[in-house]
Amino acid sequence: MSDQFVLETRGLVKEFKGFVAVDDVNLKVQRGHIHALIGPNGAGKTTVFNLLTKFLPPTRGTILFNGKDITSLKSAAIARRGVVRSFQISAVFPHMTALENIRVALQSFEGNSFQFWKSGHSLNKLNERCMELLDSVGLTEFANTTTVELAYGRKRALELATTLAMEPELLLLDEPTQGMGGEDVERVVELVRKAAEGRTVLMVEHNLGVVSKLCDRITVLAQGSVLTEGEYKEVSEDPRVREVYMGSANTTQEAVE
Structure with missing residues (x-):
């Protein structure tokens, strides 16, 4: 090939x-x-x-x-x-904030997801990257909003951000x-176009x-x-x-x- x-x-x-x-x-x-x-x-x-x-x-x-x-x-x-897949049905944790969802994805990617359950303080170093990812999908102002409160389109944007956290x-x-x-x-069309840059x-x-x-x-x-x-x-x-x-x-x- x-x-x-x-x-x-x-x-x-x-x-x-x-x-x-x-x-x-x-x-x-x-x-x-x-x-x-x-x-x-x-x-x-x-x-x-x-x-x-x-x-x-x-x-x-x-x-x-x-x-x-x-x-x-x-x-x-x-x-x-x-090779990372975003699923047909929104796959985010509904009772976590948008930022917390991104943080879990970043932890999973880095191979230290157990830390989430130990202490939120130890994860503050990830917050800057979380905010960058939220900004990339237009969700900066919703960082501390519980996911269940987000409109459907914004939930899908959050799902895309969690996928991008895996650096596909x-x-x-x-x-x-x-x-x-x-x-x-x-x-979403604009988000996908932006997500496609460099991949x-x-x-x-x-x-x-x-x-x-x-x-x-x-x-x-x-x-x-x-x-x-x-x-x-x-x-x-x-x-x-x-x-x-x-x-x-x-x-x-x-x-x-």
Whole structure:
């Protein structure tokens, strides 16, 4: 694999008791790009994410990160290599403040998370970095706000900040705008664009308006296989893509059109 590609899959397959959820998926994610994985419900997008981060073991195939085979590594080892995933459902501690959530993420990354339960005072040295991360997602003024009190869009921004605390080289975003209204969607688009500076992003996203604004390259999955790949314009004009989206939500059809 060339240095051009930070992530590559070769012949990736996942079978569940005879059902093929992912079938011979070959991805090449170029370094520094925002790359989208799209497709109708049941296309296999989240399963591919689960394979890449080893929440599921592949039935067959190879996963390469920076040219090295990581297929046999476990989730934690892959994260330490720099492949970090932000989940579809907001994954933050609701009864901690925004700053405390970031601090826990930093502790986990540094391998000393046990300190959190010993003494908050020993962690003050992390506060400066916490505030930098909160500032990067526009949450400085909410540093001492309990997470449960944050609006949904701000919770997702906080989740992104906790992910960035892991200093990912490849950031995997699973439906970052799911369940959001227009204003929150625009905020997240800008956050993802900012988060992508100096790193590579692979994202699953249903909102094709978001994909058109953000992504350098798009891979379309259908029934577990790659249907087509390219820039947004060529993908959105492909009659096969229109066909697989027929019967989906109107917002998705409109975005394709």
